[in-house]
Amino acid sequence: MARSKEELIAAMGNAVLEMEDEEAAALAEEYVEAGYDAMEGLTEGLAKGMNRAGELYEEKEYFIPELLLCSDAFYGAVDVLRPHIQKKTDSGEQMTAVIGVVEGDTHDIGKNILKIMLETEGFDVYDLGKDVPTQNFIDAAREHNADFIGMSTLMTTTMIKMSEIIQELKNNGLRDRVVVMVGGGPISEAYADKIGADGYEPDAASAARRARELVLAHRS
């Protein structure tokens, strides 16, 4: 008998957690073939499995090699789901985002989820990758005439780079042209306010929705 959406979502999360890359991809195939919602499979299944792996790392049950294998399983299954994620095409607005993980930080799983969510909300996304020098954010914002800049960091030691980028946007006369959001584990609304960002959200789905609202409000 075909498995229910909830069963497959739970199984995908477990496959990520258990580092079973082939199983995770096969479950994702079964999930999309059954016609279930791909976005929900990503946020409720795969991402939750990755978050749980993060908790096990904090509890010293998993270590870096395990996390890398979990992220391999995560990405393999994301590749299966990604073409099936519905984009909002009704907006009619053309919006451009530049995103990246700040210099010194190579944690990019959250940023990669943000990219998918922003595309879903109708943004054209230029992804600068991880460990991105400040100047690259400035150059990309200018080159692509960005409406939105999203910066990510998971480490307290690299948070300062976000403030540096905002300062450089000001120095280059670009700050008023773009909406800036910040996110990642150690970031908070209070920190976003302190450094003069326009917003913060704790997860990528709400971040992308807020990005869209802020960009449209900024234009009007």
Ligand code: B12
């Ligand atoms: C997975 C992981 C790794 C993986 C990263 C794989 C990869 N490609 O990303 C590996 C194993 C490589 C790794 C390496 C290291 N790690 Co690590 N890692 C983690 C871990 C366990 C989970 C992070 C994660 O992926 N979470 C899942 C994703 C989905 O969540 P997320 O990134 O927060 O993203 C969500 C939101 O924050 C939001 N979001 C993200 N970006 C943005 C941006 C915007 C604009 C918005 C609005 C929202 C938003 O949306 C996302 C989805 O909903 C965390 C601990 C933890 N529980 O967070 C430690 C952690 C971040 N790592 C840590 C450390 C120290 C390291 C290392 C230095 C370890 C070492 N000694 O080598 C290296 C880093 C090297 C470097 N310079 O970058 C520390 C950081 C401590 C600190 N100073 O703050 C942590 C907190 C663990 C700890 N408690 O010590 N790590």
